[in-house]
Amino acid sequence: MTGPVTSHWRSVMEARRFIPWRRSSPSWTVRQAKAGFSLPELIIVMVVMGLILGLLLPLVLGSRDALRGDQRRTGVNQALRIPAEIIGNDIRMAGERFARLSNTGLQPVEIIAGGSGAPDQIILRRNLSDDVLPVCESVTGTQNSIRVYRDSTWLANTTSPSYPECGPVIDPDGWPRNLRSVQDLADDTTSDGILRGFLFNPAAGSGQFFNFSITSSPDPSSGQILRQGSGPTWAGYPLENRPRIYILEERRYRLEDGFIELVVNGRDDEPLRVAADVSELRFQYVLDDGQVTGIMPADMGWRNIRSVEVLITGEQAEGADQTERTLAYRFFPRNVLSR
Known part of the structure; x- marks a missing residue:
């Protein structure tokens, strides 16, 4: 057994003399991947990214500003709608038990015009x-x-x-x-x-x-x-x-220092605050002859009112941005139909 084995290994060793040994080296693709981007390639990438950001950033910021503007407008509208409805409910109820009232004497709806840029006031009365x-x-x-x-x-x-x-x-x-x-x-x-x-x-x-x-x-x-x-x-x-x-209930609405205030039964020192951030408050009579006026004509009165117009201006600020809105409503004093 010794003879054949020795002969076999001699043959293997002889074969190795004729097989050259070559060290393997990485391919071209692998070398390039390890080398990274060249400077010109980086510059091109940065320029392209800058152009994309330059186009997208104004759109993103514009959309954000538009969204905030919409939110401010919605907030102002909601803030103005609430006091308008409160005042409107009192206008609808004004004149209760004034059925026998003529256009002379105490009036259920009375607008006090502000004049010289001052806000108006409205007095609403109903008999108890x-x-x-x-x-x-x-x-x-x-x-x-x-x-x-x-x-x-x-x-x-x-x-x-x-x-x-x-x-x-x-x-x-x-x-x-x-x-x-x-x-x-x-x-x-x-x-x-x-x-x-x-x-x-x-x-x-x-x-x-x-x-x-x-x-x-x-x-x-x-x-x-x-x-x-x-x-x-x-x-x-x-x-x-x-x-x-x-024997009546009187509710007077006025604007003081940005607040709509409600004064009940002449208690001027105990006003109730109805709304904030209001810059203007206006009232007008809408009369049966088509007039829209803040001053009741001398020959007309309660019986001639078809509706009362309420105009409220409010504002809401967010940083340097400010949104101002004016809402107008008309309310019908239904007791004017009582005879």
Whole structure:
């Protein structure tokens, strides 16, 4: 066995002498991949990328600015729509229980024009009682009792003009019926019998709010109401002007320092803020003859209103960008149809 094996390995060794040994080397493609990009190629790539960014960046930034602008406009619209609806609901309800009201006297819708660039105000009123109390004496100074009823002797002795409104029918309990209905209202809606009234002077077209109760001592037929709490000095309400007292709710909207404020029943020191970031507030009557005006013509009034136009301007800022919008609404005071 030794002979053949030795002969075999001799043959292998002899063959290796004639096979040259060559070290393998990487291909051209592999060498290039390891070498990377050349400088001209990098410059070309950077130029192309710069051109692409130069084209896309304005589009991206423009789209972002447009989106933000849309968001600001949507925000302003929403912020203005809410106070407009609040004011509109009060316009729709204005004039409740004013069915017998003519175009003279206290008006359910009253626009106070701002003038000289100042914002407008609007006053909206609705009666809480069907009865209006006549004032049967002159009211001046700081007097706290006001007569709203007179007996037949006073009525008979009063010189011209007469005041038949001061002698309402007496009910079986000896109460003047207008006082009885007002007292019932106080019993139903308050815990202390105190109501808020509005003393109105038709000749002057103005009035004042005050708190009052009806006296039942010593006799309801005394026909007096009593002012409760501290109140202002009366502006002067002569008997001959036929002043009267309304039991009503008054809601006045105004613009103060960028806020729409609501003043209820003349409480100017207790305003409620309805909206912010408002720069302008305007109101106009839309009348049945086609006029759109902020000042009611002298020969027209409540019965001529077809709608009330509300214009609100608001703004919203984001950095240096600012969006301003003006929305206009028209609301119909439905109680104008009551006769």
